Amino acid sequence: MDGKPGSVLWFMGLSGSGKTTTARFVAEQLRAQGRRVEMLDGDELRETICKGLGFSREERFENIKRMAYVAKLLSRNGIDVLVSAITPYREMREYLRGQVPGYVEIYVNCPLEECERRDVKGLYAKARRGELNHFTGISDPFEEPAHPDMTIFTASASLRQNGGAVLDWLDRKPRFMKAAP
Amino acid sequence: MDGKPGSVLWFMGLSGSGKTTTARFVAEQLRAQGRRVEMLDGDELRETICKGLGFSREERFENIKRMAYVAKLLSRNGIDVLVSAITPYREMREYLRGQVPGYVEIYVNCPLEECERRDVKGLYAKARRGELNHFTGISDPFEEPAHPDMTIFTASASLRQNGGAVLDWLDRKPRFMKAAP
Numbered sequence: 001m002d003g004k005p006g007s008v009l010w011f012m013g014l015s016g017s018g019k020t021t022t023a024r025f026v027a028e029q030l031r032a033q034g035r036r037v038e039m040l041d042g043d044e045l046r047e048t049i050c051k052g053l054g055f056s057r058e059e060r061f062e063n064i065k066r067m068a069y070v071a072k073l074l075s076r077n078g079i080d081v082l083v084s085a086i087t088p089y090r091e092m093r094e095y096l097r098g099q100v101p102g103y104v105e106i107y108v109n110c111p112l113e114e115c116e117r118r119d120v121k122g123l124y125a126k127a128r129r130g131e132l133n134h135f136t137g138i139s140d141p142f143e144e145p146a147h148p149d150m151t152i153f154t155a156s157a158s159l160r161q162n163g164g165a166v167l168d169w170l171d172r173k174p175r176f177m178k179a180a181p
Numbered sequence: 182m183d184g185k186p187g188s189v190l191w192f193m194g195l196s197g198s199g200k201t202t203t204a205r206f207v208a209e210q211l212r213a214q215g216r217r218v219e220m221l222d223g224d225e226l227r228e229t230i231c232k233g234l235g236f237s238r239e240e241r242f243e244n245i246k247r248m249a250y251v252a253k254l255l256s257r258n259g260i261d262v263l264v265s266a267i268t269p270y271r272e273m274r275e276y277l278r279g280q281v282p283g284y285v286e287i288y289v290n291c292p293l294e295e296c297e298r299r300d301v302k303g304l305y306a307k308a309r310r311g312e313l314n315h316f317t318g319i320s321d322p323f324e325e326p327a328h329p330d331m332t333i334f335t336a337s338a339s340l341r342q343n344g345g346a347v348l349d350w351l352d353r354k355p356r357f358m359k360a361a362p
Contacts, residue, residue, distance in 0.1 A: 036258050048250045049230040051243070066230045070251055077217050079258050 006036070006075040008100050009166070012087035012145065013108030014137050015123055016115035018154035018162075019084035022108060025163040027082050038074050040067055042085035055134035057089070064092045068100050075102050088142045104173075106166065107148035112137045114155045187217070187256040189281050190347070193268035193326065194289030195318050196304055197296035199335035199343075200265035203289060206344040208263050219255050221248055223266035236315035238270070245273045249281050256283050269323045285354075287347065288329035293318045295336045 009026065011019040020041055030037045042063070046053065049066050053059045064087060071081045087093065096103050115137065116124040127135035134140040145151075150169050152162040190207065192200040201222055211218045223244070227234065230247050234240045245268060252262045268274065277284050296318065297305040308316035315321040326332075331350050333343040 038254060038258060049247045052233070062232070069229045070254065073219060073251065073255060074258065077219060077255065077258070077260050079260075 004078055005102055006078050006080040007102040007104055007170070008071045008075050008081045008083065009104045009106055009170075010071075010087065010096060010100075011082065011084045011106045011108050012093075012148075013154075014110060014112060014115045014142055015086060015135075016118045016120050017108045017110035018159070019086075019108045021159060022152065022154065022162050022166070023082040023084045025159055026166050029163065029167055030080055036079045038079050038081050040071060040081060040083045040085075042067065042083075045070075055140065060088065061092060061095075064095070068096055072100055075100075086136050086142070088136050088140065090143045090146065093145060104150075104170075105145060105148040107145040107151040108154055109151050110154045185259055186283055187259050187261040188283040188285055188351070189252045189256050189262045189264065190285045190287055190351075191252075191268065191277060191281075192263065192265045192287045192289050193274070193329075195291060195293060195296045195323055196267060196316075197299045197301055198289045198291035199340070200267075200289045202340060203333065203335065203343050203347070204263040204265045206340055207347050210344065210348055211261055217260045219260050219262050221252060221262060221264045221266075223248065223264075226251075236321065241269065242273060242276075245276070249277055253281055256281075267317050267323070269317050269321065271324045271327065274326060285331075285351075286326060286329040288326040288332040289335055290332050291335045 009023070011023045013019050020039075020043075023039060023041075027037045027039050045067055046063070049070065050063045053063050064085065067083055067085055071083055074081045087096075093105060097105070119125055123132060123135065124138065126132045127138040132139070136142050150166065152165055154162060157165075190204070192204045194200050201220075201224075204220060204222075208218045208220050226248055227244070230251065231244045234244050245266065248264055248266055252264055255262045268277075274286060278286070300306055304313060304316065305319065307313045308319040313320075317323050331347065333346055335343060338346075
């Protein structure tokens with residue numbers, strides 16, 4: 001080991017915007033480079049360390065704090081962490097920037113109409129029928145990231161293009177992404 | 182990286198038995214050997230990913246499951262994890278043995294009277310006064326580990342002796358503790 005901390009690539013955006021898909025693509029490329037990589041998926045963590053948390057503003061924030069805690073445990077041990085989580089509020093991102101060393105804010109930008117058209121999990125339809133409260137974009141706000149480190153556009157660019165853009169960005173930021181020994 | 186998973190050394194025993202102290206000692210030695218090591222302390226995690234969980238049988242189990250989840254994330258990335266948590270019930274240990282690769286069960290054995298005499302955090306006194314419910318050893322059971330991988334006795338042996346015993350044990354179990362590159 002060389003003791004270098006990993007980065008924490010935090011993919012944020014609406015449900016169905018392509019956060020996890022993009023993160024998974026980037027993770028595979030980084031692994032192929034021999035890096036140690038771990039993914040933290042918001043949906044998965046809600047079944048484990050965030051079980052029981054709801055979708056109020058406070059509980060959403062607690063959810064993000066727990067993900068941040070685990071991301072830090074991993075990254076301080078030299079693992080690159082790719083997080084996918086809606087992360088809808090500005091205060092969350094301020095928290096992350098202040099608390100998580102190696103934090104990289106990646107805004108996965110996709111218009112609501114397109115996310116709703118895809119509706120991979122059928123959640124938008126449920127939310128429109130009023131069966132889901134506090135659903136981001138419909139009945140709960142998504143505050144646009146004001147100063148993301150990078151923005152990718154999943155409605156207008158391909159997965160390969162977006163993944164490539166993230167990898168290019170990381171190559172230009174060697175302080176985050178020093179090659180593992 | 183060589184892709185070898187880390188071990189998960191799970192120190193269990195009564196409050197005040199010396200779990201965290203022993204784990205910290207062993208962690209320092211392992212770090213001095215150049216290994217990547219992380220500690221997960223039950224008390225600390227109750228302030229973060231286990232926040233809000235109480236001390237009922239079910240909530241204690243959930244607490245252990247969350248610690249196991251994080252331990253796995255770390256160990257599968259080659260990090261040795263040292264957990265200190267009371268882990269009072271047999272079913273928890275069965276769960277851990279089944280779910281956590283590289284799990285090593287270390288029973289930190291110290292008589293209740295001695296733990297209560299030490300009472301570092303003043304919790305036993307509180308429990309005796311009836312101010313704490315579900316307190317392990319007083320008002321909640323500690324089911325003796327039936328088949329621990331090793332037992333250390335903190336009332337009769339020194340920290341250095343016990344830490345040495347753990348390190349010796351690990352040296353004899355190379356499948357758990359292959360040296361890092």
